[in-house]
Every structure is written in structure tokens, then in C-alpha cells.
Amino acid sequence: MEGLDVRIGSLSLKNPVLLASGCVGYGEEIGRFIDLSAIGGIVVKGLYMKPRIGNPPPRIWETPSGMLNSIGLSGIGIHAFIQEKLPLLRETGATVIVNVCGETENEYEEVSRVCDATDGIHALELNISCPNIKENGRCPGMNRDATFSLVSRIRKATKKPLIAKLSPNITDIASIAQSAEEAGADAVSLINTLLGMAIDIETGETRTATGMGGLSGPAIRPVAVRMVYQVARTVSIPVIGMGGISTWRDAIEFFMAGAGAIQIGTTNFINPHVSIEILNGIQDYLVSRRQKLADIIGCCHIGPRR
Amino acid sequence: MAHYLAARVISVEPLKSYVRLTLEAPSIAAEMRPGQFVMVSASPEAFLARPFSIAHVDGDRISIVFQAVGCGTDWLVALRPGNTTKVLGPLGNGFCLGDGDHPVIVAGGRGIAPFYDLVRRISHLSPVLFYGGRTKEQIVEPEYFERFCDRLVITTEDGSAGRQGFLTDPLADYLQKNTPPVIYGCGPHAMLHRVAELADGIRTEFSMEARMACGFGICIGCVIPAGESGYRRVCIDGPIFGAKDIRWKDLT
Ligand SMILES: Cc1cc2nc3c(=O)[nH]c(=O)nc-3n(C[C@H](O)[C@H](O)[C@H](O)COP(=O)(O)OP(=O)(O)OC[C@H]3O[C@@H](n4cnc5c(N)ncnc54)[C@H](O)[C@@H]3O)c2cc1C
Ligand SMILES: Cc1cc2nc3c(=O)[nH]c(=O)nc-3n(C[C@H](O)[C@H](O)[C@H](O)COP(=O)(O)O)c2cc1C
Numbered sequence: 001m002e003g004l005d006v007r008i009g010s011l012s013l014k015n016p017v018l019l020a021s022g023c024v025g026y027g028e029e030i031g032r033f034i035d036l037s038a039i040g041g042i043v044v045k046g047l048y049m050k051p052r053i054g055n056p057p058p059r060i061w062e063t064p065s066g067m068l069n070s071i072g073l074s075g076i077g078i079h080a081f082i083q084e085k086l087p088l089l090r091e092t093g094a095t096v097i098v099n100v101c102g103e104t105e106n107e108y109e110e111v112s113r114v115c116d117a118t119d120g121i122h123a124l125e126l127n128i129s130c131p132n133i134k135e136n137g138r139c140p141g142m143n144r145d146a147t148f149s150l151v152s153r154i155r156k157a158t159k160k161p162l163i164a165k166l167s168p169n170i171t172d173i174a175s176i177a178q179s180a181e182e183a184g185a186d187a188v189s190l191i192n193t194l195l196g197m198a199i200d201i202e203t204g205e206t207r208t209a210t211g212m213g214g215l216s217g218p219a220i221r222p223v224a225v226r227m228v229y230q231v232a233r234t235v236s237i238p239v240i241g242m243g244g245i246s247t248w249r250d251a252i253e254f255f256m257a258g259a260g261a262i263q264i265g266t267t268n269f270i271n272p273h274v275s276i277e278i279l280n281g282i283q284d285y286l287v288s289r290r291q292k293l294a295d296i297i298g299c300c301h302i303g304p305r306r
Numbered sequence: 307m308a309h310y311l312a313a314r315v316i317s318v319e320p321l322k323s324y325v326r327l328t329l330e331a332p333s334i335a336a337e338m339r340p341g342q343f344v345m346v347s348a349s350p351e352a353f354l355a356r357p358f359s360i361a362h363v364d365g366d367r368i369s370i371v372f373q374a375v376g377c378g379t380d381w382l383v384a385l386r387p388g389n390t391t392k393v394l395g396p397l398g399n400g401f402c403l404g405d406g407d408h409p410v411i412v413a414g415g416r417g418i419a420p421f422y423d424l425v426r427r428i429s430h431l432s433p434v435l436f437y438g439g440r441t442k443e444q445i446v447e448p449e450y451f452e453r454f455c456d457r458l459v460i461t462t463e464d465g466s467a468g469r470q471g472f473l474t475d476p477l478a479d480y481l482q483k484n485t486p487p488v489i490y491g492c493g494p495h496a497m498l499h500r501v502a503e504l505a506d507g508i509r510t511e512f513s514m515e516a517r518m519a520c521g522f523g524i525c526i527g528c529v530i531p532a533g534e535s536g537y538r539r540v541c542i543d544g545p546i547f548g549a550k551d552i553r554w555k556d557l558t
Contacts, residue, residue, distance in 0.1 A: 057558065
């Protein structure tokens with residue numbers, strides 16, 4: 001279908017449906033279920049310079065309409081990704097976006113430079129929610145200045161399209177988005193997981209071994225829609241929305257709130273075909289209403305009308 | 307290759323403490339190997355699907371044998387023939403079928419599930435099955451296993467069936483006199499840990515469990531401590547592991 005393509009800086013995505021970081025590995029396993037070239041792109045699991053073991057188990061806990069995770073950004077590191085996984089991904093014809101992580105600003109920059117120099121990586125999504133070891137575990141995405149400083153630095157390190165992925169664990173997400181835009185980001189994506197916690201009332205122990213975990217899935221969707229709405233009214237760069245999208249209807253909601261593209265995360269765990277189903281649903285919706293994607297982006301208004 | 311499909315329920319049968327759910331899932335039935343598992347969507351309330359070993363395969367059908375322990379398994383028990391549920395599988399590595407005579411199988415409680423199919427496929431090797439439960443209610447269909455095994459040793463903690471005590475007692479005696487080519491195991495991790503100690507040099511194939519989200523490797527949630535350091539995913543690096551690869555002391 002025409003009119004579904006989306007521009008993020010210099011990158012053109014064939015459609016607005018992307019796979020979210022941490023919810024599709026490095027594409028290998030999900031690629032057995034779906035044609036990765038049929039969707040807009042895949043954001044691979046967060047990558048640091050070095051491999052990371054991640055947190056001790058238990059790492060996951062089911063919640064009403066969602067789940068908590070404390071995976072701890074376990075991953076193989078950027079070099080192993082490029083050597084072992086990227087060639088397979090390139091063969092599929094997928095648009096590949098790397099979720100860039102760092103324990104320090106330096107590490108973020110190093111990973112970004114490697115991505116910049118590697119063919120087959122089409123864009124960078126800066127995960128500004130990584131705990132910073134020098135800042136007592138605070139992540140750059142928690143304040144405007146740290147966001148501005150990090151994004152500016154990475155902007156200088158890469159010519160490739162740069163997406164800043166925002167954390168919802170702050171008071172005013174629109175102001176953080178604004179910092180990212182001022183620092184030169186080509187787009188913002190949101191939301192990352194919401195910090196949560198669950199406790200076993202028999203033992204008093206937390207359900208995940210690190211205490212807190214990141215909440216994802218339909219449970220966070222209304223929060224995500226609200227944040228996309230606020231951010232889209234503040235910035236003029238594209239907004240990539242995510243958080244609990246499990247059907248095409250959910251996706252339309254995000255477009256109406258102002259998202260120019262969407263990512264699908266946790267729902268892939270339950271239905272590995274879901275991204276294709278959602279893409280088809282979006283197309284059918286637009287065809288039946290004789291609309292283009294651009295017509296519905298940000299079209300929501302305060303209601304109900306009387 | 308794994309398939310994701312809506313499977314029709316053929317039957318739901320009580321099996322003493324457990325339940326057998328039989329589903330029509332032709333592509334999964336055609337491709338599964340013993341020791342592999344399926345993710346079954348269990349109730350609209352349970353957000354994630356639940357992992358179960360594939361017990362039987364019969365033509366187009368597969369069945370799982372499970373214990374009702376929470377919201378998801380309770381919902382599965384309430385399914386009726388003709389209902390459908392989503393199933394993803396077959397998943398995981400499965401057992402390595404060796405060729406030495408008298409392989410030993412160790413099953414604790416609902417850990418019997420993956421061995422329904424295994425014993426059938428290796429019956430020509432005259433397997434020896436050690437099957438333990440808390441009471442006789444946890445020893446399901448001994449006559450089935452007797453058909454495919456050379457020896458069946460049953461233990462219960464209360465003595466209501468077989469020998470009273472833990473299955474590791476007769477297993478220890480057996481391993482003093484015999485050196486099987488392999489020990490297959492499935493059951494509580496504490497039991498498997500004890501079996502690992504007894505195995506001492508014998509090749510082991512243990513089916514491990516962990517809470518799972520996806521079941522096919524993408525979330526990295528279901529890890530256990532394995533290898534010299536770090537973790538492995540139960541769903542895709544397992545669920546079958548050699549006991550020597552597991553860092554038992556770090557296992558929670
Ligand atoms: C590879 C694999 C194969 C399995 N095969 C079988 C099988 O053949 N038969 C069977 O009865 N069970 C099997 N299990 C365990 C089964 O998945 C759980 O019992 C089930 O997920 C519980 O779901 P629930 O919603 O009813 O319980 P919940 O409400 O989620 O939990 C109830 C109780 O079950 C425990 N539990 C939950 N999930 C798991 C899990 N993944 N592993 C171990 N304990 C868990 C919880 O700690 C809790 O005590 C297997 C697990 C794995 C990982
Ligand atoms: C298991 C898991 C791992 C994740 N790992 C990452 C990650 O490495 N980097 C990142 O930016 N976001 C990560 N996320 C967040 C998702 O990309 C997404 O922002 C969030 O889950 C909300 O979308 P969803 O509800 O559709 O999953 C992870 C989420 C989950 C559930």
C-alpha cells in the first residue's frame with residue numbers, strides 16, 4: 001500500500017510498524033515467524049561495547065495485562081552483534097536499528113561510532129534509560145541537562161538517523177523530548193518500561209531478583225498514549241510511539257495521539273506474527289476510510305463531543 | 307521450526323493429581339522431538355502463555371500432562387472439547403536419544419510428562435524408570451510405562467505406592483551396580499540436583515524449568531545459572547541441559 005512510508009531524518013521506512021528493542025532479540029528467532037523485510041524495521045536488543053551477563057533470575061513476573069522484567073540489559077555487545085548477527089539480518093532485507101546503551105557517556109559514544117561505521121545498520125536508537133554507573137545508577141533520560149549533553153555528543157558521533165528513546169519514569173516527558181530535539185535528535189521514541197514492583201506476600205520477597213522491574217504490555221498503554229500526545233504537541237520531529245500495542249486498533253490510537261510510527265514490544269512474546277497482523281489491520285482501516293496515514297497522525301481532539 | 311496456531315481441544319481428562327489435555331496441532335505433532343515443549347495460551351486473564359512439555363504425540367494430536375497450580379492451569383482444566391487455545395511449538399532442544407542399552411529415566415511428580423513420548427521411542431533400549439511422587443495420586447499410568455520399560459521402580463514419600471522414600475534411594479543402589487549410558491531426568495530442581503551428585507561422570511539430560519515470557523529465545527527472561535559464568539535461556543538453550551553445565555549452588 002502507498003502512503004505508508006515514514007521518514008526519520010534521512011531514513012525512509014517502508015511502513016510505520018517497527019519491532020521494539022529487547023522484545024525481538026537480534027532478529028534471528030522472530031525471523032523464523034515473519035518476513036522482517038515486510039515491516040518498517042527492527043530495533044535490536046540494547047547493545048553496550050562489551051557483552052553483559054544481565055541480572056540474576058527470576059527476571060520476569062506476570063502482572064495484570066502486562067509483565068515486569070529485570071533482564072538487566074543482558075546482551076552480546078556491539079562487536080559480536082556485528083560479526084555474528086548482523087550478516088543474517090542483512091540477508092533478510094530488514095531495516096536495522098541498533099538500540100545504543102552505555103554505562104557512561106563515553107561508552108554511548110563508542111558504541112555509536114561503531115554503528116556509524118558499519119554498513120547495514122540504518123539508524124541508532126539511543127537508550128537514554130541505561131543506569132549510569134558514575135551517576136549512582138541514575139539514567140541520562142531522567143533530566144533535561146543530561147539528555148541534552150548525551151544526545152548532543154552522539155549527534156556529533158554519527159551522521160545516521162538518531163532516535164532518542166525516552167524513559168517514562170520522570171515528571172515532564174515533553175521537556176525531555178524537547179531537550180533531545182534541541183540536541184539534534186531526528187526523532188524520539190517512547191515509552192520505555194515504567195518502573196514497577198511486585199511482592200510475594202507469603203515470603204515478603206520481591207518477585208524479581210533485583211527488586212524493581214520494568215512494566216510493559218497493555219497495562220501501560222494509556223500512560224504511553226498520554227505521553228505520546230504530550231510529546232507530539234511539543235516537538236516537531238517525528239514521534240515513535242509504543243507501550244502495550246497488541247492490536248491494530250491500539251496502533252491507530254497511537255497515530256491519533258501524534259505518533260508517526262509505532263513499535264511493538266511485549267506482544268511479540270505471545271504472538272510472534274502480531275506485527276504483520278497489525279500492519280495489515282492498519283492498512284485495512286485506512287483503505288476502508290479512504291485515508292492516508294498522514295491524515296490520522298495527531299488528529300485526536302478532546303471529546304466526547306456533545 | 308515452531309508454529310503458532312489455534313489448536314482445537316480434543317479432550318481434557320483427569321489423571322489422578324494431574325490433567326491430560328489433548329489438542330489438535332498437526333504441524334507441531336509432525337515435527338516434535340521428545341523433551342520439547344509448547345507455549346499454551348491459558349486464559350484471557352493470564353497475560354503470558356504457559357510452558358508445558360509435550361507428553362504424547364498421536365497422529366495430528368499432541369497432549370500435555372499438567373498439574374493445576376494457578377490461574378493459567380486452572381483455566382486449562384476448564385476447557386471443553388471443541389474449544390480452541392493458541393499454541394506455539396515445538397520449542398526447545400529436546401532430548402538426545404542415545405543408543406546404549408538400559409538408559410535410566412528419573413521422573414519426580416509431574417516431571418513424568420516428557421517421558422511419555424521418550425519411553426516409546428527408546429523402548430528397544432530397555433530403559434529403566436525411577437518414578438517418584440509424594441503419594442500414589444502422583445504416580446500416573448504406571449501400566450503405560452511398564453509396557454515400554456525394562457524396569458519400573460516406584461517410590462512415594464508416604465509409601466502409598468511402591469517403595470517408601472525418595473526415588474534417589476533406589477537410584478543410588480542401582481548406580482552402585484550399573485553404569486547406564488545416560489540418565490534422563492525431569493522433576494523438582496532439588497531432586498535433579500541430588501541425581502546430578504549421584505550421576506558422577508554419567509552423561510545426563512535434565513529437563514529444567516524457569517518462568518518464561520516468550521518461550522522462543524527473544525526475551526532472555528527464563529535464564530538459569532549455567533556454564534562457567536553467566537546464564538543460559540531455558541527455552542532455547544534448553545530445556546534439556548547436562549547436569550555438569552548447571553551451577554546448582556546458584557540455582558534459586
Ligand atoms: C519447559 C517447561 C516445561 C514444563 N512442563 C510442564 C508439564 O509438563 N506439566 C506441568 O504441570 N507443568 C510444567 N511446567 C510448569 C508450568 O509451566 C507451570 O506450572 C505453569 O506455568 C503454571 O501456570 P499457572 O498460571 O497455573 O500458575 P501461576 O499462577 O503462574 O503460578 C502458580 C505456581 O506455579 C509456579 N510456576 C509458574 N510458572 C512456572 C514455571 N514456568 N516453572 C515452574 N513453576 C512455575 C509458580 O512459582 C507458582 O508457585 C513446565 C515449565 C517449563 C519451563
Ligand atoms: C523483556 C524486555 C526487554 C527490553 N529491553 C529493552 C532494551 O534493551 N532497550 C530498550 O530501549 N528497551 C527495552 N525494552 C522496552 C521496550 O522496547 C518497550 O519500550 C516497552 O516494553 C514498552 O512497549 P511494549 O509494552 O509494547 O512492550 C524491553 C522490554 C521488555 C519487556
